[in-house]
Amino acid sequence: NQQQTPAPAPPQEDGNGNEEGSGDSGSDTDPVDSGEVPDEVQFFNYPFMADPRNIDGAMTNFMLDLTIIGNVHQTMTELIFVDEVLTMVPGAAESWEISEDGLVYTFNLRDMNWEDGQALTAHDYALTLFRALDPNSGSVKAGDLFNIENALEYFQGNADKEDVGIRVPDDKTLEITLKQVTPYFINLTYAGLFTPTRQDMVDQYGEQFGIIGDSILASGPFKVKEWVNDVHLILEKNENYWDADSVLLETITFKMIRDVQAIMSELMNGTIDRTSVTIQEWRDRLITTGNFSYGDYVLAGTYFLIFNTDYEVNGVKPLSNVKVRQAISAAIDREEATFMLRGDMAIPATGFIPSTVGLDNHNFREVTNYNPIEAIQARVPDPKALLEEGLAELGISINDFTIEFLAGGTTAQHRSEAEFFQEVLQRELGLKLEITQVETAVRTQNSRAGDFGITYSLWYAGQNDPGIYFNNWLTNLETHSYKTGYDNQQFDEYVLAANSTMDEEIRRHNFNRAEWLLAEEDCIVAPIYHPISSMMTAKYMRGFVNQNFAPTAFKTVYTVGRE
Amino acid sequence: MSTVEKNTSKNFDFEFDSNKSLYADGIVRPSLNYWQDAFRRLKKNKVAIGAGIILIFIIFMTIFGPSISGHSFTQMNRQMVNKPPSAEHWFGTDRMGRDLFTRAWVGGRVSIIIGVVGAIVNVVLGLIYGGVSGFFGGRVDTIMMRCIEILGSIPKMILIILISLILKPGIPSLIVALTIAGWIGTARMVRGQVLQLKEMDFVTASRALGASPFSIIKEHLVPNVMSTIIVLTTIQVPSLMFAEAFLSFIGLGVSSPNTSWGAMCAEGQQVILFYPYQLIFPTILISLTMLCFNLLGDGLRDALDPKLRR
Amino acid sequence: MMEKILEVKDLNVSFNTYAGEVQAVRGVSFDLKQKECLAIVGESGSGKSVTAKAIIKLIHDPGVIKKGSSIKYLGEELANKNFDQMRKIRGSEISMIFQDALTSLNPTKKVGHQVAQSLIIHQKMGKREAFDKAVEMLRFVKIPNPERRANQYPHEFSGGMRQRAMIAMALVNKPNILIADEPTTALDVTIQAQIIDLLKDMQEELNTAIVMITHDLGVVAGSADRIAVMYGGMIVEQGPKKEIFYRPKHPYTWALLNSVPRLNTKSKETLYSIKGTPPDLIQPPLGCPFAPRCEFRLNICNEKMPTAYPIIEGHDAKCWLLDERAPKVKVFERLEV
């Protein structure tokens, strides 16, 4: 039995304007002043770096798509900051219950209508789940649902639809039965999979469903007005939304802008109203204009080095020795790396789990009170000596080999990262790296095949749960995103134990041990920094609510005093 | 045939010129071989010579420039990040505090090597292919030209990208990728020339003397396409450098830690608003080099033009 | 005596080239009378074509007609005329046929239209009318099937027909002067005879005066009235045809006349030949341009340019041998000096 959770896998990994950050505070815009009068005409322009692919919650995994879905559909629940604490609040479900054994989830839906006035029922929500599980649809989301009773069997064609633990007792109730305790499952309810789909639309549009504007029938605050591929996607207010009264924006225009510089220029020129900025120079310049309010958010992500213990060069496996790995991890000054590669747009890593990820309503880093980077640096005062020691155990000398460093991709940023580590390891340890810079498509293939020595990567948290971070290093996995040859029963036990209980205490302990193994004791990964995103918003914008780990919803947004 | 009366005049002017050697039979031009003559003409072309001198300077700098500055091109410096040009760092520093002056010349090495080697490979391939096709003519020619036509109709960019992906990244594979599409034009041109030369009387004369095809190629065809080839090579260098810059822009250029002017331009373009010097210096270098190669090419074209002068 | 319709005096033309100033024509003077055929003969590069082009001021950059040159057409000075004034004369009063008929016809324009061109320009004719006239003209120059041919392009014509088309083009406006630059050089003898015949007919029927440029003395013997012999950018001798043929005074003319075999000379007998090569016009010799190759060179020939010595009315030659101080020379049985 394997558990895999999807990462949000944003196509551009450093959220250049595409993702909403997972910040530490509720709103980055100026506090709502009740005396303000909203503008007559309400609109909002927002950049996207690529065309959305599929506006269909059952199918897509992409941040762009999910952002649109989050605004045209009503998710089952919503996740927002309430008094600076991320809290799940009712969405389509007015309330929900989880059974004692943690296996049965019951959602009670409110009265809602589709864009065209037809009533929305629990069947519509079930349809999305079934479509995701339909083996013919080839959905990338199916794996998320395999913990549902008989879901995997259904997917493989061994079970009937009726046997699957997705049931609709009445039009207003959706009942999900799991086959085992799944702590993260509730996190799925505020994302794309728990949005409604209407059968007649699917029938009508077939292959084109979710791909052309007309096929998208809204259930949320906005409906699709126009979608011109690669140019823009325009949403307008959905008058049939159950909470339409509180929606002020008339239109939202998602502009496709491919070039980061261009996005910044448009923001300067006022042709877009908000974006996430990850380039320090731009951030500083935009701030000095005084036209923007901003907030810097540490994103729920970690950049980290991954060591391939199976990497073989000249007949030896230099990275199979834990001392070698620890020496490398300890040799890197996180401050320097952060400054050189990100400037102010990152903070040095405090652990493998990002500083903003929570564990059942608490901050994981705070509750574990453990910093593997500090720990390893304290443990290894002289990395070079440890490296020699490790190499001596392997019977090789430092000049005998170079290690292949698989860069993250082909952009200038990836280039700098690779060059940085090459230079630093050479300087600190005398260790030579040889950089392989290949396109993402090849890079993914290489890392999956274990065709690298060291590689540098980023993981963003798709859900507010540490569990997903560890899955890749489980031993008996069919597919690894990074094949490192890491094989430690102990680690597997920790992770599985944490993932199959709802008990916070047990989970905390086991996750802590797993992180300790991964980042310190066995040192398979070396976390470097957590990225920061600066949300730049035009001064006249109001009402942004951060929904960490869920697509941003713009239903509360409005403008005051736009010129 | 003619009779000349005895000279009766006392006037020296009206005596027959006793110097019977008819000097007009001599040759007016000084004896120079073809290349000397061409070089003489090239020397008169101030612009081309200027361009040549600048190029030599640039090449000199790519060899010795990195050691002049006293900085290594990979050495980072936390204190000196994104600094504008100064006495310490003549071209400023980049985002990792590396000396851009040093990097510019190291990058120049790659750009120029790719340009020059690529052009040479292009030309050699084109020479051989076009030469064979043109010389043998007939069926062989038809088939070879068909092949070229097919290769020519595969989008160049696809070829370049595919090849650079099939081979392991690095300068050699970049060169292969860039030349795979480039030699076609050369081959066509060489073929045209050979077809023309083949019909020239001096080749017929050589055949009449019983010379073998091989010696005809070696002695008559190759030397005569040479000037076209030289000009073509100089003109191709810039276009190859350009192509490399484009590949760098889309992230398929040289791999780290090496850099090239194209890669530096691509990086500089990102920060054009903040640190324009990071874009300006590599751009000036790349443009200047291209300009010089083009000007030199133009000059060579004039100087080497085998107008059989009458 | 017939009227002079063209008087060229002291014509100097130079080209400023890379290597230096090419003095292509140096002090050429000649007259042309009505209905007369003046032949200019001379070695390749001696300045014949440049002289011809200079008459209608078709010398372009880098060439210049030097100050002091005078070209009088019917008493009018052409040297001072500007482009538009010259335009009125070109093609209507004075026409020109170029050396190479293939390259002188616009390859992208139908022959009929090319012939009609100067009618449209000078007679303000309509296109249709001009074209019909052009067809007539093609018929006149004996192009078979002129209606069809007028609609063809030059490359569809044979060499002889192209030359005829060129002649038709030059003659549509019945010019007073026709300048024919080697009209037959590229052609076969049988075709050459046809063209020469044609030119003679023109002269008769249209009263055209012809300046014919050639290096073939045979052609000259048949068609010219007067002959000018050019060498090294100068006219070294000029006079009536028979004077030049039977009583030449310049050693270059002698050489020219003797270097060609006739059908009646003896087989395999050594021909007279001029040694050496023509002078470089960038630095022309100080004295007589022919001196370096001249068998009868006097000392003065190397230093001083001879002036034209009149022989009889209308015949003069530039040679020091004609000076009274010079030794007398007797050349060839047939020719007396």
Added chain:
Amino acid sequence: MAKYFLKRLIYAFFTVFIVITITFFLMHAIPGDPLGELVGRLPQSVQESYYAKYGLDKPVYQQYFIYIQNLFLRGDFGESIVYPGRSVNSIIARGAPISARIGIQGLAIGISLGITLGIIAAYKRGKWMDYFVMFVALFSISIPSFVFAAVLQYFLTVRYQIFPVTGWGTFAHTVLPAMAFGLRNIGVKARFMRSTWLDVMGQDYVLAAEATGMSKFDVTFKVILRNALTPLVTIIIPELAFIFVGTFVLETIFSIPGLGTYFIAAVSARDYPMIIGQTIFISTLYVTSMLVLDFVYVLIDPRVRLIKK
């Protein structure tokens, strides 16, 4: 004539066919996986169903035959992998006209200015004006287009907000990219035109035309231009084929929804159907342009006859 073109057409067809074959196999030979990023972290069974959906589970030769079948029987280029549900046909149909618009405008700028400058330089040969024009031309060739485009964008959109930074729809959106596209063309065309013009100007028939008393204007436009156009057309027509596929650099910098970005993106994402579809599109255009060229030759240059008599 018709027979000749039919023959050429068949040749062209085979050329494209071979191009398809080569590209198809070459593409599958290179490392990388179109679905890797998409499904990399999914369970094996989900992955398999995904591969099966795109027919990528079959051996390459089978995929090839299926592709060829679909292509020739239904003219179907397949469906994009990166943009599921979108047919390659529709992407090309949408993107190509946009790319072409930029290309045509840019080419128009390049050709008109290039020709004018080239002619001026030819007439002023050896004068400072000639040197100046040729220097400018060379310079325009020597600047990488992405640098020029970036500078243009910075000055005309950020500094002086004359044009919109990005986007598509109005004429204003096309101005900057067309300018950037045109720049290089100006240089190339000016240089080409100058030498062609000088060539034609030196021909005897130009002198002969003048000797008929033609005005300078007529000589320039009716004789020289007409004859100098032939070589120009021969270099422009193949270029016309390529404008439909756009330029990656400009389309990225100015966010133009043309084909250029799709093309490069498709290659780096290994979006097989997209790559092949576009390759077919490009090579068909190219081969067609060659055919058109032959045809145009016959029209504009009477000396060219396809069949010897």
Added chain:
Amino acid sequence: MSKLIEVKNLKKHFKVGRNLYLKAVDDVSFYINKGETLGLVGESGCGKTTCGRTILNLYDPTGGEVLYHGRNIYDFARNEMKSYRKDCQIIFQDPYSSLNPRMTVETIIAEGLRVHNMMNTKDARSKVHELLEMVGLNREHANRFPHEFSGGQRQRIGIARSLAVDPKFIVCDEPISALDVSIQAQIVNLLIKLQSELDLTYLFIAHDLSMVKHISDRVGVMYLGSIVEIAKCDELYSKPQHPYTKALLSAVPIPDPEVEENRKRIMLQGDVPSPINVPKGCKFSGRCTIAKDKCFEEVPVLREVDKDHFVSCFIDQ
């Protein structure tokens, strides 16, 4: 006198299209005696060059044979062919394209010596000097390049090149037509001198009939790929038989005003027809002033009308 070269029914057709042949040389027969000069005249495009080159096996013949010393050269084995190549040389019309602009005069002239391995470099050099002097240049010219010479001088270099391999037979393909009148005489004189000194045999191709008469012993007249008349020089010029020959002779301009004034020309109508669609019957019939019906139907064959005087015409038959 022995026949050095005998051409029998030689044919050379160029393929110019699908099933379309250009009959450049069409059934030509003649012979050349040792030590004599055969002149070959005819209008442009009538096949003179092709004929000369086919004899030297520079073109593959379409049919017929060329006998050298009585043996067919097309049957020669490789080494025999090589020695034939040495014995038979060619001089070209265009003194500009016939010399490789990138080679020194010495390498040009010595090329044949290298090809046939005739002597070592040192001997080759003195041979080159000897040849240069023989053709009226001097040894200092050996290290120069063709572009430094005038047309006449270049033509001499071409002659020296062909003489280097001690040939017996030289095809002179219009060696003087590109030259100035004043230079032509030099070359013709040189050729005549060399012939008597080296006992050479010439096939002298030209369209200048006066020159041909001057240098040749016998003259052949070609028209559209066929020989229409061939005879001793004096005989041909004094008693031409074929109407084409007559027209040709009557058209030759003579540099003597009095002669010219009293001449009667036979004016031919029209141009030479294209060799791709040759007229039926006698090829000349279309332009012939005295053609009879038969001429349009039947092809005349070359027949001997007088001793060594052959004509292919039905007139007087």
